[in-house]
Amino acid sequence: MIDKTMATVAEAIADIKDGATVMIGGFGSAGMPSELIDALIAQGARELTIVNNNAGNGDAGLALLLKARRVRKIICSFPRQTDSWHFDTLYRAGEIELELVPQGNLAERIRAAGAGIGAFYTPTGFGTLLAQGKETREIDGRHYVLEYPIRADFALVKALAGDRWGNLVYRKTARNFGPIMATAARCTIAQVQRIVPLGALDPEAVVTPGIFVHRVVCVPAGATGATHGAAA
């Protein structure tokens, strides 16, 4: 029998080692798997490379992982925000490496990793600082930059519901990076608001098929301050 469900967030992230590359879903706070991140902070892994759209907001989730100085490098598109003070402090002190990637290239590099693509030419970034030193090519009169996939050891994503096979459905704009990150990691860990019996999710509506998901852990809405009790 396949059963990808785990009893606790601590068990789900227990084997993330020092130096691992970890994708974390979410756009700002929407879709951020805060309880998995809290468990990772408690677990203590260091020297992590984190892939996320942002670099933490306020004093929760990813921002706290940065504050605890567990992150060596962050790959993201939009670190600087009004509430990114923990990142800002580390960056100004030279204590964190930043790889800044245009948001669409970030998404496509993650997608490419999950889809087994070796590299791809994208028009985004051509002629800018962010394409300096990168291979370029003109195809049918348009200029492109060669970009490589971003793979990870682990992906931490948040979804609305999942089953023991790892099928996932998401909620509104909290979906964002979850489905593509789930495909791009050696081990994908999903926190879901509820675990449902096999067959309860409409196969036509499954967003992430279970083949991409390795562990599912239930974090009910409202279990901590970081989630909310939306009626969806």
Place this chain on the structure above:
Amino acid sequence: MNRYTRDQMAARVARDIRDGAYVNLGIGLPTLVANHLPKDREIILHTENGLLGMGPAPAPGAEDPDLINAGKQPVTELPGASFFHHADSFAMMRGGHLDCCVLGAFQVSVGGDLANWHTGAPEAIPAVGGAMDLALGAKSVYVMMEHLTKGGESKIVTQCTYPVTALHCVSRIYTDLAVLEVTSQGLRAVDIVDGLSLPELARLSGVPING
């Protein structure tokens, strides 16, 4: 000197968005355009964090942290809306499916180069988000900005001195002084604020502008 107000600028941009268009409104000044879209046109708003058919801000108390726009502000979904992941969202841009985007800018060059992501200042923490993808992806790129900096320098330039976002991408520039079209022969004035002459506009801009 007369100037268009921010709402007049937004209404002017909105007039140029056709019925049935798929549109992305950038953060800042461009978000005002949503308030001026003609009621008799069906225009579908895209937000790059995964929603087509974005509606206005919710009533106080009805905010949903899972339903936000690219500026991370609470929004609503209209009937007919759809949600999608980030790779699909940026395929909509890069793949040329979006009809129009409206962006703010630090500078635009006469050749249509856009600078809107980074001042290049050594102490500034760079952040790019979806700016480079949007600038390249939409069929029409409209820039909405003040014509002059606070110091009185033109934001329309021969060559961008700020780091560029994308090359040759801007279609039209909507400022508080004029509406300019980027053509292969340089800039052409579509509208000029009352009381300002074309030569005076060109002098303030520091670049040639055709009538």
